[in-house]
Amino acid sequence: MASIRRHYINQARSTGVGIFASDSPDKHYGERRTKTEDHGETVFYAAYGYTIWKDTYHYTTARMEDNKGNVRTTSGRQWGTGYTEAQSPWYAPGIFENTEARTYWGH
Numbered sequence: 001m002a003s004i005r006r007h008y009i010n011q012a013r014s015t016g017v018g019i020f021a022s023d024s025p026d027k028h029y030g031e032r033r034t035k036t037e038d039h040g041e042t043v044f045y046a047a048y049g050y051t052i053w054k055d056t057y058h059y060t061t062a063r064m065e066d067n068k069g070n071v072r073t074t075s076g077r078q079w080g081t082g083y084t085e086a087q088s089p090w091y092a093p094g095i096f097e098n099t100e101a102r103t104y105w106g107h
Contacts, residue, residue, distance in 0.1 A: 025053035025105055030062070032101035035090065044092045046073070049103030050085035058107040062086040067098040077106075 030049035036042065047062035059077035066072060072093075075086035086103070093099045 025051045025056075025058065027052040028060075028103070028105050030101070030103035033087070042092055044090040045099060045101060046090045047075075047088040047101035047103055048086070049105075050083065051105045052083050053105075053107070054082060056107055057081045058084060058105060060084040060086040061104040062088040063102050063104070064088050064091040065100050065102055066093075067100060072099060 028049065028051045030047065033046045033048050035044050035046075037044065045064060047064050049060050049062050051058060051060040057079065058081075059079045061075055061077050063074040064072040073089040073091045075088045078084050078086040084105075088101070091099065
C-alpha cells in the first residue's frame, strides 16, 4: 500500500520543501486556480500541484474539497519518477459552500 502524505492548500499558493529525500519530496508546490464564465457571474476553482522527488517513483494528487474534507473533484493519483503534476477538474461551489484546494503526495 502506498504511503500518503498531505500538503494542504487553501488560498493562493503554498510550497513545501522536504528535508529527507527518502521520506519526503525535494519540493512540493500547490495552488488554487480560478476562472470565471458568464461575464464573471460563475466562478470555478481547481487545485493544482507538482512534486519533485529525484529518482523516486511517486504521485501527486490535486483535489477540491469542502471544509469537512468531502471530495468535490479530484485529479486522481498522477504517478511518475522525478516530477509529477496534477490538476483537479474545475468546480463551481454553491453560494454558501466553503471549498478548499488541497494537494497530496506520496510513494
